[in-house]
Structures are given as C-alpha cells and as structure tokens.
Amino acid sequence: xxxxxxxxxxxxxQEGDSAVxxxxxxxxxxxxFPWYKQELGKGPQLIIDIRSNxxxxxxxxxxxxxxxxxxxxxxxxxxxxxxDSAVYFCAASNQAGTALIFGKGTTLSVSS
Amino acid sequence: NAGVTxxxxxxxxxxxxxxxxQCAQDMNxxxxxxxxxxxxxxxxxxxxxxxxxxxxxxxxxxxxxVSRSTTEDFPLRLELAAPSQTSVYFCASSYSAGSxxxxxxxxxxxxxxx
Numbered sequence: 001x002x003x004x005x006x007x008x009x010x011x012x013x014q015e016g017d018s019a020v021x022x023x024x025x026x027x028x029x030x031x032x033f034p035w036y037k038q039e040l041g042k043g044p045q046l047i048i049d050i051r052s053n054x055x056x057x058x059x060x061x062x063x064x065x066x067x068x069x070x071x072x073x074x075x076x077x078x079x080x081x082x083x084d085s086a087v088y089f090c091a092a093s094n095q096a097g098t099a100l101i102f103g104k105g106t107t108l109s110v111s112s
Numbered sequence: 113n114a115g116v117t118x119x120x121x122x123x124x125x126x127x128x129x130x131x132x133x134q135c136a137q138d139m140n141x142x143x144x145x146x147x148x149x150x151x152x153x154x155x156x157x158x159x160x161x162x163x164x165x166x167x168x169x170x171x172x173x174x175x176x177x178v179s180r181s182t183t184e185d186f187p188l189r190l191e192l193a194a195p196s197q198t199s200v201y202f203c204a205s206s207y208s209a210g211s212x213x214x215x216x217x218x219x220x221x222x223x224x225x226x
Contacts, residue, residue, distance in 0.1 A: 001171065009152065034214070043116075043202055043217030044155070089154060098162055099145060099170060100215060104154035 002027040002094045006103025013080050015112045023090035023103050024072040032093040033066060033073045034100065037086045044089055048075070080110045114138055118203050118218035125193040125225045133188040133221050135203030143206045144186040145170075145215065146178065148199040155202065161186055193225045 003026040013019050025033075031052035036044035050057045050064045050073065057064050061080075066073040077084055087107050091100040119134045137144065142163045147155040147170075157170030161180040175197060177189040186205075190197060200222050206215040 046214045099160045102155040
C-alpha cells in the first residue's frame with residue numbers, strides 16, 4: 001500500500017527564519033497532497049494542498065512544491081512566527097482515491 | 113454548523129471491556145474516516161466509509177469494527193479492549209470526492225486501556 005515518509009521529525013527555528021518540511025510517497029497513482037497543522041489538544045486542520053497537475057502553490061507565507069517524477073513534495077513556511085509552532089503532517093491520497101495516508105509528522109518550534 | 117463532533121473526549125477502559133466511540137458530522141459529507149494517533153507515528157487509518165451502508169478497512173483495522181447506517185454517524189466499536197489500543201482517536205469527514213478534497217477532523221478521543 002501507499003507509504004508516506006516525512007522529514008525531519010522535529011525542527012527548531014528562530015522567528016523570521018524559513019522552515020522546510022519534506023515528504024516522499026510510494027504510490028505513483030497518488031494525485032492529491034494536503035498538509036495539515038495540528039495544535040496541542042486539537043484535531044488536524046488543512047493549511048494547504050496541491051494536486052498532481054500543479055507543481056507549486058502559494059498562500060501568503062506558506063507554499064507547497066510537488067515533484068511527481070521524484071515522488072516528493074515539500075512545505076515551505078517563510079517569516080515564521082511563534083504561532084506557527086505546531087505539528088505538521090503531510091498526506092497523500094491512497095491508490096483507490098478513497099482516503100489519505102499520513103506521514104509521521106514534524107514538530108515545528110519557532111522561538112522569539 | 114458544528115462540523116465533526118466526537119464523544120467522549122476522554123475515556124479509561126479496563127482490559128477486555130468494550131466501548132463505542134461516537135462520531136457525527138453535520139456537513140452532509142459522504143466520506144468518513146477513523147484514524148488513530150500514537151506519539152511519533154502520525155495518523156493511521158483504521159476504517160473508512162464512502163457512504164451510508166458502505167465501510168472498508170484501512171491500514172490498522174484489527175480489533176475494531178464500524179458501521180454506517182446514516183450519512184451523519186460513523187461509530188467505532190472496540191469489542192475487547194487491549195493496552196495496544198491506548199491512543200488518540202480522530203474521526204474525519206470529507207465531501208463526496210473522498211481523498212481529493214479537504215478532510216475535516218473532530219477534536220479527538222483520548223483512550224487509555226489499563
């Protein structure tokens with residue numbers, strides 16, 4: 001089945017720096033790649049997503065890139081702020097297109 | 113519009129007991145999911161449903177059962193609780209396109225089996 005690898009598992013940056021989280025997936029049939037942010041004690045929330053017919057997507061300080069040939073996608077956060085501190089998950093659609101398979105998560109800490 | 117509602121928020125079970133985790137959504141979504149979250153392991157798919165009356169196994173279905181008698185509700189049943197089922201459980205739903213649209217998550221149920 002689909003497997004999603006996510007790196008790094010923890011990431012510490014200074015406020016104002018950029019943060020990059022990378023994911024790889026195994027199933028070439030995957031065509032939807034969302035990123036979720038999970039704050040302490042809450043359920044994950046979608047922050048940005050990308051589909052296989054797009055190479056890059058940006059929403060203010062957040063951007064996602066997708067390389068279908070290499071089967072990897074990345075989340076870029078610029079000008080980080082303390083409120084960006086959270087656990088971030090990447091995901092990829094399963095082969096049947098019926099559910100999402102998640103990476104193990106990255107704990108991002110932004111210090112001021 | 114409450115979104116996805118999970119009950120209870122916390123529960124402690126003894127080994128061998130059974131319980132049902134409730135999940136309800138008011139967004140008229142066809143797709144619903146159950147995930148478990150263990151520290152450092154991300155979210156693992158337990159079961160999912162593409163519509164009322166239809167359920168399917170995910171990555172880690174052993175020890176669990178589900179039913180989907182209505183569009184709104186998707187309960188998760190643990191028949192014989194084991195310590196390995198100690199986890200945080202999340203229910204989610206999405207529009208009819210399934211994995212190609214945003215999944216909305218509930219607040220989670222923290223379950224401890226002792």
